[in-house]
Amino acid sequence: MELHLLLLFMIITAIIAIEVKDLLSSVVAVGAVGFALCVAFLILKAPDLAITQLVVEILCLIILIRATIKKDLPLVIEGRWVFNTVSTVVFVAVFLFFAYAALRELPQFGEPMMSVVKKYLEEGTSETGAVNLVTAVILDFRAYDTLGEATVLFTAVIGIMAVLRPRGRKKVEEKE
Amino acid sequence: MTLYLLCLALFSVGLYGVLRKRNLVKIIIGLGIIEYSMNLFFVLLGYRYHGRAPIDAQAQDILNMVDPLPQALVLTSIVIGLGVTALVISIAIRIYEKYGTFDITKIKRLKG
Numbered sequence: 471m472e473l474h475l476l477l478l479f480m481i482i483t484a485i486i487a488i489e490v491k492d493l494l495s496s497v498v499a500v501g502a503v504g505f506a507l508c509v510a511f512l513i514l515k516a517p518d519l520a521i522t523q524l525v526v527e528i529l530c531l532i533i534l535i536r537a538t539i540k541k542d543l544p545l546v547i548e549g550r551w552v553f554n555t556v557s558t559v560v561f562v563a564v565f566l567f568f569a570y571a572a573l574r575e576l577p578q579f580g581e582p583m584m585s586v587v588k589k590y591l592e593e594g595t596s597e598t599g600a601v602n603l604v605t606a607v608i609l610d611f612r613a614y615d616t617l618g619e620a621t622v623l624f625t626a627v628i629g630i631m632a633v634l635r636p637r638g639r640k641k642v643e644e645k646e
Numbered sequence: 647m648t649l650y651l652l653c654l655a656l657f658s659v660g661l662y663g664v665l666r667k668r669n670l671v672k673i674i675i676g677l678g679i680i681e682y683s684m685n686l687f688f689v690l691l692g693y694r695y696h697g698r699a700p701i702d703a704q705a706q707d708i709l710n711m712v713d714p715l716p717q718a719l720v721l722t723s724i725v726i727g728l729g730v731t732a733l734v735i736s737i738a739i740r741i742y743e744k745y746g747t748f749d750i751t752k753i754k755r756l757k758g
Contacts, residue, residue: 477652477686484656484679488663493671493748500675507682514689515699515712522721523685526728530678537735537742538671558665562658569654579649580695587715595702603700603711607718619722626729630736 473513480506493538501531518604649690656683670738670748674731681727685720692716 480503487499504527511520577583584591590607600606608616660683663676692713700714738748745753 473649474652477649477656480682481652481656481659484659484663487675487679488659488667488672493669496672496675500678503679503682507686510686511689514693515697516689516717516720517699517701519685519689519717519720519724522724526724529728530731533732533735534671534674537739554666558662561665562661565661566654566658569657573647573650573654576650576691579647579690580693582692582694582713584713587713590714591700591711601702603702603714604717604721607714608721612718615719615722619725622726623729626733629733633733633736633740 473510476506476510476513480510494535497531497534497538500534501527504530516604518602650687653683653687653690656686668750670741670750673750674734674738677734678727678731681723681730685723685727688716688720688723 483499483502483506487496487503490496490499504523508520508523508527511517511523590603590611594603594606594611595601598606598610600610657680660676660679663679664673667673667676692715694710694712697710697712700711700717741753742748747753
Protein backbone atom coordinates (compact mmCIF):
# COMPACT_ATOMS: atom_id res chain seq x y z
CA MET A 471 0.00 0.00 0.00
CA GLU A 472 2.78 2.44 0.87
CA LEU A 473 4.40 1.56 -2.44
CA HIS A 474 1.26 2.65 -4.29
CA LEU A 475 1.27 5.97 -2.44
CA LEU A 476 4.97 6.44 -3.16
CA LEU A 477 4.49 5.72 -6.87
CA LEU A 478 1.56 8.14 -7.04
CA PHE A 479 3.77 10.77 -5.39
CA MET A 480 6.49 10.05 -7.98
CA ILE A 481 4.05 10.40 -10.87
CA ILE A 482 2.62 13.70 -9.58
CA THR A 483 6.11 15.10 -8.95
CA ALA A 484 7.25 13.99 -12.40
CA ILE A 485 4.28 15.81 -13.98
CA ILE A 486 5.20 18.92 -12.00
CA ALA A 487 8.84 18.59 -13.14
CA ILE A 488 7.77 18.34 -16.77
CA GLU A 489 5.15 21.08 -16.71
CA VAL A 490 6.48 23.84 -14.42
CA LYS A 491 7.81 26.95 -16.18
CA ASP A 492 10.83 27.69 -14.00
CA LEU A 493 13.81 25.47 -14.87
CA LEU A 494 15.30 25.44 -11.36
CA SER A 495 11.97 24.37 -9.83
CA SER A 496 11.81 21.64 -12.43
CA VAL A 497 15.23 20.34 -11.39
CA VAL A 498 14.19 20.38 -7.72
CA ALA A 499 11.03 18.41 -8.59
CA VAL A 500 13.02 15.75 -10.45
CA GLY A 501 15.23 15.51 -7.38
CA ALA A 502 12.12 14.73 -5.34
CA VAL A 503 11.30 11.92 -7.79
CA GLY A 504 14.79 10.47 -7.34
CA PHE A 505 14.66 10.55 -3.55
CA ALA A 506 11.19 8.95 -3.57
CA LEU A 507 12.72 6.22 -5.76
CA CYS A 508 15.41 5.79 -3.10
CA VAL A 509 12.73 5.21 -0.44
CA ALA A 510 10.93 2.80 -2.80
CA PHE A 511 14.12 0.75 -3.12
CA LEU A 512 14.32 0.57 0.67
CA ILE A 513 10.74 -0.71 0.87
CA LEU A 514 11.50 -3.26 -1.87
CA LYS A 515 14.34 -4.69 0.25
CA ALA A 516 17.19 -3.37 -1.89
CA PRO A 517 19.46 -1.42 0.49
CA ASP A 518 22.48 -1.39 -1.86
CA LEU A 519 20.38 0.22 -4.56
CA ALA A 520 19.02 2.82 -2.14
CA ILE A 521 22.54 3.91 -1.17
CA THR A 522 23.70 4.10 -4.79
CA GLN A 523 20.57 5.93 -5.88
CA LEU A 524 21.05 8.51 -3.11
CA VAL A 525 24.65 9.28 -4.14
CA VAL A 526 23.88 9.32 -7.86
CA GLU A 527 20.84 11.53 -7.33
CA ILE A 528 22.86 14.14 -5.44
CA LEU A 529 25.54 14.17 -8.17
CA CYS A 530 22.85 14.41 -10.86
CA LEU A 531 21.20 17.36 -9.12
CA ILE A 532 24.53 19.20 -8.84
CA ILE A 533 25.20 18.70 -12.55
CA LEU A 534 21.66 19.74 -13.54
CA ILE A 535 21.75 22.86 -11.36
CA ARG A 536 25.11 23.78 -12.90
CA ALA A 537 23.43 23.62 -16.31
CA THR A 538 20.31 25.58 -15.43
CA ILE A 539 21.37 28.28 -12.98
CA LYS A 540 21.08 31.85 -14.31
CA LYS A 541 19.95 30.44 -17.63
CA ASP A 542 16.20 30.69 -17.37
CA LEU A 543 14.27 31.52 -20.46
CA PRO A 544 10.54 31.97 -20.94
CA LEU A 545 9.12 29.37 -23.28
CA VAL A 546 6.74 30.71 -25.88
CA ILE A 547 4.20 28.28 -27.27
CA GLU A 548 3.69 29.01 -30.92
CA GLY A 549 2.84 27.20 -34.13
CA ARG A 550 1.98 23.52 -34.68
CA TRP A 551 0.73 23.14 -31.11
CA VAL A 552 -2.05 20.76 -32.16
CA PHE A 553 0.20 18.66 -34.39
CA ASN A 554 2.87 18.28 -31.71
CA THR A 555 0.40 17.32 -29.00
CA VAL A 556 -1.51 14.85 -31.17
CA SER A 557 1.65 13.10 -32.40
CA THR A 558 2.96 12.87 -28.83
CA VAL A 559 -0.29 11.37 -27.58
CA VAL A 560 -0.28 8.87 -30.44
CA PHE A 561 3.27 7.76 -29.60
CA VAL A 562 2.44 7.37 -25.91
CA ALA A 563 -0.71 5.40 -26.77
CA VAL A 564 1.24 3.02 -29.04
CA PHE A 565 3.80 2.50 -26.27
CA LEU A 566 1.10 1.81 -23.69
CA PHE A 567 -0.63 -0.68 -26.01
CA PHE A 568 2.49 -2.77 -26.53
CA ALA A 569 3.55 -2.43 -22.89
CA TYR A 570 0.19 -3.72 -21.70
CA ALA A 571 0.41 -6.66 -24.14
CA ALA A 572 3.84 -7.51 -22.72
CA LEU A 573 2.67 -7.08 -19.14
CA ARG A 574 0.39 -10.11 -19.27
CA GLU A 575 3.35 -12.42 -19.95
CA LEU A 576 5.20 -11.34 -16.81
CA PRO A 577 5.05 -13.22 -13.50
CA GLN A 578 2.66 -11.92 -10.85
CA PHE A 579 3.94 -9.27 -8.47
CA GLY A 580 5.46 -10.83 -5.38
CA GLU A 581 6.21 -14.21 -6.96
CA PRO A 582 9.42 -13.81 -8.97
CA MET A 583 10.87 -16.41 -11.32
CA MET A 584 13.92 -17.60 -9.41
CA SER A 585 15.18 -19.94 -12.15
CA VAL A 586 18.50 -18.19 -12.90
CA VAL A 587 19.25 -16.96 -9.44
CA LYS A 588 18.64 -20.24 -7.61
CA LYS A 589 22.23 -21.35 -8.25
CA TYR A 590 23.57 -18.04 -6.97
CA LEU A 591 21.48 -18.28 -3.81
CA GLU A 592 22.56 -21.82 -3.03
CA GLU A 593 26.26 -21.56 -3.88
CA GLY A 594 26.90 -17.83 -3.52
CA THR A 595 28.21 -17.75 0.00
CA SER A 596 30.31 -20.92 -0.21
CA GLU A 597 31.85 -20.08 -3.62
CA THR A 598 32.53 -16.37 -3.26
CA GLY A 599 32.65 -15.84 0.49
CA ALA A 600 30.46 -12.74 0.18
CA VAL A 601 27.65 -12.39 2.70
CA ASN A 602 25.83 -9.82 0.57
CA LEU A 603 24.53 -11.66 -2.48
CA VAL A 604 24.17 -8.52 -4.61
CA THR A 605 27.89 -7.85 -4.34
CA ALA A 606 28.54 -11.55 -4.93
CA VAL A 607 26.68 -11.25 -8.24
CA ILE A 608 28.20 -7.99 -9.47
CA LEU A 609 31.77 -8.62 -8.36
CA ASP A 610 32.09 -12.36 -8.93
CA PHE A 611 29.44 -14.09 -11.04
CA ARG A 612 29.02 -11.16 -13.40
CA ALA A 613 32.30 -9.33 -12.97
CA TYR A 614 32.66 -8.60 -16.69
CA ASP A 615 29.43 -6.64 -16.45
CA THR A 616 30.97 -4.39 -13.82
CA LEU A 617 34.13 -4.03 -15.93
CA GLY A 618 31.94 -2.85 -18.82
CA GLU A 619 30.16 -0.42 -16.48
CA ALA A 620 33.50 1.10 -15.44
CA THR A 621 34.46 1.37 -19.13
CA VAL A 622 31.23 3.19 -19.94
CA LEU A 623 31.72 5.56 -16.98
CA PHE A 624 35.28 6.50 -17.97
CA THR A 625 34.27 6.87 -21.61
CA ALA A 626 31.57 9.30 -20.47
CA VAL A 627 34.18 11.25 -18.48
CA ILE A 628 36.46 11.46 -21.55
CA GLY A 629 33.48 12.63 -23.63
CA ILE A 630 32.58 15.33 -21.09
CA MET A 631 36.18 16.56 -20.99
CA ALA A 632 36.28 16.68 -24.80
CA VAL A 633 32.96 18.53 -25.06
CA LEU A 634 33.49 21.02 -22.24
CA ARG A 635 37.07 21.98 -23.07
CA PRO A 636 36.96 25.74 -23.79
CA ARG A 637 39.23 25.64 -26.81
CA GLY A 638 40.89 22.94 -28.90
CA ARG A 639 44.46 21.85 -28.47
CA LYS A 640 45.52 23.08 -31.92
CA LYS A 641 44.64 26.72 -31.22
CA VAL A 642 46.72 26.71 -28.04
CA GLU A 643 49.75 25.50 -29.96
CA GLU A 644 49.25 28.17 -32.62
CA LYS A 645 49.18 30.89 -29.98
CA GLU A 646 52.45 29.72 -28.53
CA MET B 647 -0.28 -5.63 -11.30
CA THR B 648 -1.36 -2.14 -10.23
CA LEU B 649 2.25 -1.37 -9.37
CA TYR B 650 3.37 -2.35 -12.88
CA LEU B 651 0.71 -0.08 -14.36
CA LEU B 652 1.76 2.84 -12.15
CA CYS B 653 5.34 2.25 -13.26
CA LEU B 654 4.20 2.39 -16.89
CA ALA B 655 2.37 5.65 -16.12
CA LEU B 656 5.63 7.12 -14.80
CA PHE B 657 7.36 5.98 -18.01
CA SER B 658 4.61 7.67 -20.06
CA VAL B 659 5.14 10.96 -18.20
CA GLY B 660 8.83 10.83 -19.10
CA LEU B 661 8.08 9.90 -22.72
CA TYR B 662 5.64 12.82 -22.98
CA GLY B 663 8.36 15.14 -21.69
CA VAL B 664 10.90 13.87 -24.21
CA LEU B 665 8.54 14.10 -27.18
CA ARG B 666 6.56 17.25 -26.44
CA LYS B 667 8.86 19.72 -24.67
CA ARG B 668 11.10 22.08 -26.60
CA ASN B 669 13.49 23.00 -23.80
CA LEU B 670 16.65 20.89 -23.81
CA VAL B 671 16.77 20.67 -20.01
CA LYS B 672 13.16 19.45 -19.93
CA ILE B 673 14.05 16.74 -22.45
CA ILE B 674 16.98 15.62 -20.28
CA ILE B 675 14.69 15.56 -17.24
CA GLY B 676 12.25 13.39 -19.20
CA LEU B 677 15.08 10.96 -19.98
CA GLY B 678 15.91 10.83 -16.29
CA ILE B 679 12.32 10.04 -15.37
CA ILE B 680 12.23 7.20 -17.93
CA GLU B 681 15.41 5.82 -16.41
CA TYR B 682 13.95 5.94 -12.89
CA SER B 683 10.81 4.10 -13.98
CA MET B 684 12.75 1.33 -15.72
CA ASN B 685 15.03 0.79 -12.72
CA LEU B 686 12.01 0.60 -10.45
CA PHE B 687 10.31 -1.85 -12.83
CA PHE B 688 13.21 -4.30 -12.71
CA VAL B 689 13.35 -4.19 -8.92
CA LEU B 690 9.56 -4.70 -8.76
CA LEU B 691 9.95 -7.83 -10.91
CA GLY B 692 12.35 -9.34 -8.37
CA TYR B 693 10.28 -8.58 -5.26
CA ARG B 694 8.87 -11.40 -3.17
CA TYR B 695 6.09 -11.06 -0.61
CA HIS B 696 7.47 -11.18 2.95
CA GLY B 697 10.94 -11.59 1.51
CA ARG B 698 14.05 -10.19 3.09
CA ALA B 699 17.06 -8.34 1.73
CA PRO B 700 19.56 -10.61 -0.09
CA ILE B 701 22.10 -10.62 2.73
CA ASP B 702 23.00 -13.83 4.49
CA ALA B 703 22.28 -14.02 8.20
CA GLN B 704 22.54 -16.76 10.76
CA ALA B 705 19.58 -19.09 11.30
CA GLN B 706 17.46 -17.76 8.43
CA ASP B 707 16.03 -19.72 5.55
CA ILE B 708 17.98 -18.87 2.40
CA LEU B 709 15.07 -19.27 -0.02
CA ASN B 710 12.80 -16.46 1.17
CA MET B 711 15.06 -13.71 -0.17
CA VAL B 712 14.07 -11.25 -2.85
CA ASP B 713 15.73 -11.84 -6.22
CA PRO B 714 19.28 -10.38 -6.09
CA LEU B 715 19.91 -10.60 -9.85
CA PRO B 716 17.74 -7.63 -10.96
CA GLN B 717 19.19 -5.61 -8.09
CA ALA B 718 22.73 -6.28 -9.29
CA LEU B 719 21.87 -5.32 -12.86
CA VAL B 720 20.01 -2.17 -11.77
CA LEU B 721 23.03 -1.16 -9.71
CA THR B 722 25.01 -1.12 -12.98
CA SER B 723 22.21 0.70 -14.75
CA ILE B 724 21.99 3.51 -12.16
CA VAL B 725 25.69 4.33 -12.50
CA ILE B 726 25.53 4.25 -16.31
CA GLY B 727 22.51 6.57 -16.09
CA LEU B 728 24.65 9.08 -14.19
CA GLY B 729 27.26 8.95 -16.98
CA VAL B 730 24.62 9.45 -19.67
CA THR B 731 23.01 12.38 -17.83
CA ALA B 732 26.37 14.09 -17.27
CA LEU B 733 27.36 13.71 -20.94
CA VAL B 734 24.02 15.01 -22.25
CA ILE B 735 24.08 17.96 -19.83
CA SER B 736 27.59 18.90 -20.94
CA ILE B 737 26.46 18.86 -24.58
CA ALA B 738 23.49 21.06 -23.58
CA ILE B 739 25.83 23.53 -21.83
CA ARG B 740 27.96 23.76 -24.99
CA ILE B 741 24.86 24.34 -27.11
CA TYR B 742 23.78 27.12 -24.75
CA GLU B 743 27.21 28.74 -25.02
CA LYS B 744 27.12 28.59 -28.81
CA TYR B 745 23.49 29.50 -29.55
CA GLY B 746 22.41 31.31 -26.37
CA THR B 747 19.21 29.28 -25.95
CA PHE B 748 17.88 25.92 -24.78
CA ASP B 749 14.96 26.04 -27.25
CA ILE B 750 15.44 23.27 -29.80
CA THR B 751 13.45 25.09 -32.50
CA LYS B 752 15.75 28.12 -32.28
CA ILE B 753 18.94 26.16 -32.92
CA LYS B 754 18.89 26.77 -36.64
CA ARG B 755 22.09 25.19 -37.84
CA LEU B 756 21.17 21.83 -36.37
CA LYS B 757 18.31 21.52 -38.85
CA GLY B 758 18.83 19.11 -41.70
